[in-house]
Amino acid sequence: MDGRRISASPRPCSVRRVVAKKRPRGVDGFVNSVKKLQRREICSKRDRAFSMSDAQERFRNIRLQEEYDTHDPKGHCSTVLPFLRKRSKIIEIVAAHDIVFALAQSGTCAAFSRETNKRICFLNVCHDEVIRSLFYNKNNDSLITVSVYASDNFSSLKCRTTRIEYIKRSKPDAGFALFESESLKWPGFVEFDDVNGKVLTYSAQDSVYKVFDLKNYTMLYSISDKNVHEIKISPGIMLLIFTKSTSHVPLKILSIEDGTVLKSFNHLIHRNKKVDFIEQFNEKLLVKQENENLQILDVRNSELTEVSRAEFMTPSAFIFLYENQLFLTFTNRTVAVWNFRGELVTSFEDHLLWHPDCNTNNIYITSDQDLIISYCKADSDDPVTEGNAGSINVSNILTGKCLAKIRADSCGSPNGEDCRSKKKRVQASRIRSRVGEALEDITALFYDEERSEIYTGNRHGLVHVWSN
Template sequence: MENHKKTPVRVRFRVTAKKRGCDAGASCSGKRGRQRDCVNSVRKLQRREIGALPRMARGAASDAAEKFRNIQLQEEFDTYDHNVHWFVKLQFLKKRSKIIEIVSAKDIIFALAQSGLCAAFSRTTNKRICFLNISPDEVIRSLFYNKNNDSLITVSVYASDHFSSLKCRTTPIEYIKRSQLDAGFPLFESESLKWPGFVEFDDVNGKVLTYSAQDGIYKVFDLKNYNFLYAISDKNVQEIKISPGIMLLIFNRTPSYVPLKILSIEDGTVLKSFNHLLHRNKKVDFIEQFNEKLLVKQENENLQILDVRDSELTEVSRTEFMTPSAFIFLYENHLFLTFRNRTVAVWNFRGELVTSFEDHLLWHPDCNTNNIYITSDQDLIISYCKAEEGCGDEGEVSAVGSINMSNILTGKCIAKISASDPALQISPRRRCETGRSSIRSTVREALEDVTALFYDEERNEIYTGNKQGLIHVWSN
């Protein structure tokens, strides 16, 4: 394993209303804790898929299904380039590697490989534009599209400092289209983002939260212009959670309670301070904030939903609500999704199960939400799921999954991209225009070992990446 993979550097992405990604997640991290990888993935999902103010979708399910009718495999891109050795010096960057993140903006597909190499592809020319690594020892860890100024932020680590510190850089999309990466500039250079420090992008509130472990200070910046706004320098803060307009500060717990503060995210003004009682000697599974609702769950105890305005408390039996791997809050709909054991469920803040999905068994058991996309209307969830076929010719578990689109409010599967669908094929148009197809994979191969997924709502295209470092474009 390469050194950069051993270094426990955290990159956090959260969006708090609308997405994506995603992302309030089951988290007990902070400067003293470690956030689980699945929660990091959910933060990316919320940032990516739920990042703008949503509106409740009122259209019929048939209208949504029509979007995905006659889906075909339209294009294939390869992030691997055997000539990449000319500008990178790290051996692992030269190897074929699986796709771990896909972001799309302004007809450009950005694909990040696990190795840390990131490529940009044009949907206009269907060619690779460039690699985004600007230094021969740069390992890109994650991507963030800043719609406020139409730029892409890369979060990287470097061999020169033993992959120990996060570095952020922003580059306007228009310059990326022209391969003018030197037009970008570094961000937050004054901050020491060594582990367990982090940077967190909050798309909805338009803020960036950083934590410098070196001096124990959290800072908030404006996502539009990256100006510094204010700092929080309390050594007892264990974690910060963000909701629309507010931040929840979670302090070190005592045996019987946990101190909490709610701050205005605009200027850091304290809006409310209170203590939440805990069961002694039981670990806290999670504490989450959703507008005026506080969700608290301890090990083997009921879920508590507290209204912080009037202290009204609702409890949900531990047998009905078991601790999930992660959450995604749908702020406009006043609902939240839970992920547990490959299943997704929808709950309201009365503690009632709203939806359980009839055909949406997730492929990855580890809460890999890079394989999940929630539309901006919060009406559809698109995921890489277990296919019905299940096994290969000799009884081996098949590596071929399906892309399932389900209605969040009803749980119904409205469309599916499946290798067993006889109508699914490589687009004949690709062959007609070029004389031969540039797509080397079969439909079945394109649906094998999918490791990342993104839905471009403007183009109505689904992008998937796999273990081979290939990107596939699905559209009608």
Template sequence: MDGGRRIAVSPRPCSGRRILASKKRGRADAFVNSVKKLQRREICSKPHRAFSISDTQERFRNIRLQEEYDTHDPKGHCLMVLPCLRKRSKIIEIVAAQDIIFALAQSGVCATFSRETNQRICFLNDTADEVKRSLFYNKNNDSLVTVSVYASDNFSSLKCRSTAEAQGSSIYIRRGQPDAGFALFESESLKWPGFVEFDDVNGRVLTYSEQYSIYKVFDLKNYTMLYTISDKNVQEIKISPGIMLLIFTKFGGHVPLKILSIEDGTVLKSFNHLLLRNKKVDFIEQFNEKLLVKQENENLQIIDIRNSELTEVGKNEFMTPSTFIFLYENQLFLTFRNRTVAVWNFRRELVTSFEDHLLWHPDCNTNNIYITSDQDLIISYCKADSDDPLPEGNGSINISNILTGKCLAKIRARNSFPVEMNGSSSRIRRTVAEALEDNTALFYDEERNEIYTGNMYGLVHVWSN
């Protein structure tokens, strides 16, 4: 998996998540795997936050259901004239920053809530035909970037908007002025299959215009265009810390590859990788100096691009996962397959198998996964224990240690505290069991030690101690 975040209007089979223009009228379904969201908010090193096992267990021991927010406006929001915006819709993404929770529904409605007042602040949909596709909180300049499509354009082109950096996005949002900002990348043609990718690891933005077959790299701090990549033979670009991997059209029995500096686009290395003819390529991934290549029903190849040293993992040991998460600080990577999570190193060793972390969603929807900034914990919406007396639609929130696979804490109806009504401002209408039903999005605020979950009905729940 590369280090950016590509978000799709129309899903495409890639390891990450791009904002990709739609080719179908009115499509407003969920994104492809949101692994990129995990990287942009989690890949950093903060040793002072490292948890011991006992610290972690204590931190989550008394966590309980505290608040409930609703993204649906039963009275009818004045701007929401599109039929898809007037219906209840599942939450597909949650982001929190500066005591504000941003919740995006599959319909394209995006609502903001204040943790200080426990009230809904406003909707971010600022025009009658706007459908939000994704949110990105830019830590480089304290701004919120929204990506939208519009009915007037047959939902086919991406439009990006940022709040003004000078005063911070939260000020305008608290005032109910989410449109007090400016448009981004207006000169770019982001029609399908064009995309925009936000890479918080390197502080870059990558756009692709299919109309002109050109990639552009921008500075994430001020959105200045840095350089372009123009080559019709480029099939894919993968981003890692400091570098980009360009994957070209397969030629004969090999695939041409180039490694570029993320800073200025300088070519650092060009080489060909031999492939087996008539075998589909499952994936090609770049992780620092390691290249991972897997073809259908073949061994995983790990190539050190510095010296061409090859390491293989047997096809029966390593089966093609649905997606990856690279842990840059720990030199490990997570694989997701058939609801299970595993941790590997680059010496072809399986480091961890989780003892109690069976994911709820079979499609590995990583909107339901959060990895902490120290890369030591994984928090996921999981299948409940077989002995839990819960309806079929209920799951649990599991907190596990990535290096040991041990389940350190679990939020489930059986061992949860009763719901507390925190004064007259509380809007909780569901039981704990109901709040754990059909969760579709999850976010952990490390500063506040709060977990936010969203469900099929457009509700957001706050879990805190």
């Protein structure tokens, strides 16, 4: 998942916007649909039937293989903050180069080696550091941590980058600070955009947005306008949403590379009605007001498409598949796929999410945009019951078909094949959790496409490795 914005709020922000990523391509102007997260178009891939069969085989025999514990009862530092020593749930998992990084809600972050299956180190460099979020920067093979500190009353975000090779050597303190000139106090934020290779910061102190290069962290340009209400990033462009007037919302589209204004216009809105969201998808602008139809505006020719409010409810989150010109919506534990003509493309046959608030840390979209992996209800016919084991479901995005399901009584097959061999292996290993226990209260999920392994974290601070 990408396009992550970390707020300086005392509480971690709930990110509404998530984009599915792939390798970036060159930008060919604003009108061109440019590059965005997870680039390749599904319909141009190899035979789809073979792709689905391959996915089923990939996950069919997936099993619980390892268990890591982020909790250190003694504390990795004698002067560490007391709450960092407490066991807490995993809120974020990132993997890179055979290292699994697991961030707990308490603010402690641990790195584990898949080669040795041992904890390498904790990433908390200072005794009063509370890590809020992680970002793997593939441009220079480093991990960026975003933290707050007790000495600052946890009020300001601080960023640090550490090369993966240093972490492998158990030297997390070998990194260096980023954006030190910026005051990232509430409501300031930092946002990492992997596709455009940019970082957006907002200093609330002086109402200035700055754009940095993700490769070398040099500042490219700044935007100083107190009337800017929100900024949304898309491939090659930024959408500036200004404070709305009674009858319209002023908008500007800028080049992400140099901040040049590409288009300025006003979008008419209904008076005295709350704007649920304004989102930019390349040349498409999506606007939804409370109890109104969804509007899809083509900013090139002002062509407007409306979707009935009865058909399109305001989702709790999006996942955008730009190359396919599709987007996923998450509403009341369900997932749906839409196109930009306002048509429902896919409803999933067996993919009822476990968490009602659509925790996007429990969702992964593969880089080919063909699969969605989520933590779901084990049986969609049963009501969600606290303490019951859920399942990890793998579904095809275009067809909605469930290709594989990891649950307590089955392997990775959606048909519930006998999994007694898996139970026997788990009992004979060092893993303390049973399969059913590992599938309870999953709070974070990540799929390592290179190793074809799923990593899950739970409320006990444990990380489980599922692989063949």
